[in-house]
Every structure is written in C-alpha cells, then in structure tokens.
Amino acid sequence: MINRLNEFNFIPIPADEKALETARQFVLEQAERLNLPAPIIFKIELALEEILVNVVHYAYPPGTTGVVDVGCLTDEAGISLCIADSGRPFNPLEKEKPDLDIELEERQIGGLGIFLTREMVDAIEYRREQDRNIITFTIRKP
Amino acid sequence: MAPNFEAQCQKWIDKGSVYIVTDLEKLEYLSSAGLRSILLVSKKLKAAGGKLLFCHVHGSVKEIFDISGFSSMFEFYKTPEEALAHI
Numbered sequence: 338m339i340n341r342l343n344e345f346n347f348i349p350i351p352a353d354e355k356a357l358e359t360a361r362q363f364v365l366e367q368a369e370r371l372n373l374p375a376p377i378i379f380k381i382e383l384a385l386e387e388i389l390v391n392v393v394h395y396a397y398p399p400g401t402t403g404v405v406d407v408g409c410l411t412d413e414a415g416i417s418l419c420i421a422d423s424g425r426p427f428n429p430l431e432k433e434k435p436d437l438d439i440e441l442e443e444r445q446i447g448g449l450g451i452f453l454t455r456e457m458v459d460a461i462e463y464r465r466e467q468d469r470n471i472i473t474f475t476i477r478k479p
Numbered sequence: 480m481a482p483n484f485e486a487q488c489q490k491w492i493d494k495g496s497v498y499i500v501t502d503l504e505k506l507e508y509l510s511s512a513g514l515r516s517i518l519l520v521s522k523k524l525k526a527a528g529g530k531l532l533f534c535h536v537h538g539s540v541k542e543i544f545d546i547s548g549f550s551s552m553f554e555f556y557k558t559p560e561e562a563l564a565h566i
Binding site (some may be wrong): 373379383391442444449450453 | 508514515525536538539547
C-alpha cells in the first residue's frame with residue numbers, strides 16, 4: 338500500500354486533541370462509499386484512533402503543534418489509511434506485545450493500543466522517509 | 480466516553496462504593512483508552528475490597544475484551560440484576 342500513496346486522498350490536520358474527531362469524520366465519509374458492515378467500521382475507527390493518538394502524544398515536542406496527514410484509499414478490496422507526521426522517528430510496530438496472561442493487579446495501564454491495532458487490520462507497515470513517519474494499514478472488505 | 484466513565488466511577492469510589500456494575504448494552508465502541516479506564520477503576524475497586532462487574536458485553540466490544548485478555552480478568556453477566564446477585 339505504501340507504494341500507492343499517490344492514489345490516496347489526504348488531508349492535513351493539526352496534531353492536537355481535536356485531530357481524532359477531524360480524522361474520524363474524514364475517514365468515515367470515505368468509508369461510506371463502500372457500504373461496509375458495522376464490525377469493519379469498528380476496526381477502521383479503532384486502528385485510526387490508536388495510531389493517531391500515538392502521533393498526537395509523541396511525535397512533536399510538548400508545547401508545539403505539528404501536522405499529521407491522514408490519507409484514505411478505497412477500492413474494491415477494502416480501505417487503506419495512511420497516517421504521516423514529520424516528528425521524531427518512531428516505529429510503533431517495534432513495540433513489544435503486552436503480556437495478556439497476567440493477573441489484574443500486575444497488568445500495566447496502557448500498551449494495548451498497537452496490539453489491538455495489529456489484531457484489527459489485515460496489513461500494516463511503517464516507513465521512515467524524508468524525515469517523516471509513514472504508517473499505512475489496510476482493512477479488507479468481508 | 481472513557482474519561483466520563485472514569486470520572487463517574489471515581490465519584491462513586493470517593494463516596495465509598497466498592498462494587499460497580501457496568502451495563503454495556505449500548506456501548507458500540509471500545510479502544511485502548513477505554514480499556515485503560517476499565518483497568519484503572521478496577522484496580523481501585525479491588526484495592527478497596529470490591530470489584531468491577533459487567534453485563535451485556537456484545538459484538539465488537541466483546542471481541543476487544545477477548546483479544547486484550549480482559550475477558551479472563553472480569554465477571555460477566557447477562558443483566559444488571561444477575562450481576563448484583565453476585566456481589
């Protein structure tokens with residue numbers, strides 16, 4: 338998918354706490370064309386939230402607001418999203434899988450977002466290119 | 480939603496509640512932010528000698544409980560009444 342970025346429809350969004358709502362509306366409008374069932378929409382929303390929230394929180398130094406580009410490509414196979422920022426290099430896919438078998442008392446708060454995203458998507462890739470973090474993922478139609 | 484859930488539960492905990500039954504019948508979305516709130520609230524209740532219980536967990540929300548391992552950490556019931564009978 339990363340090879341087809343020129344086909345994506347992109348919008349730039351300030352990477353602040355309102356970014357998720359703006360991105361969600363943009364993506365859901367595009368997804369509407371595909372007439373996807375609710376469980377697929379759920380997967381799109383979840384993956385978008387987890388990846389985007391990471392960018393908003395960690396890409397840019399505190400007190401500064403960068404831009405996150407959110408792109409969308411719909412075709413007969415399904416929907417692909419691209420989330421790109423110009424912040425510090427960060428590959429969320431390198432995060433270790435959280436331990437899911439431990440008792441409640443020992444469970445760490447957080448760390449589940451990327452794991453859930455991987456479970457929701459059919460493919461996901463990260464690339465660092467021209468000082469940008471570029472994440473693309475695909476969710477196929479059922 | 481997650482911050483609201485956390486704030487409401489905190490109010491009840493501050494008033495001395497130790498058992499909270501959460502009815503998820505109308506919940507259609509849950510991300511790691513929600514799981515984080517659930518875990519925080521649950522740890523507080525457990526430390527106070529109580530627990531967090533759930534009912535009507537369904538669909539994609541149930542799938543998130545399952546794949547995150549949360550399904551094995553909590554008790555699930557069909558109705559709030561059934562949950563209340565187990566505290």
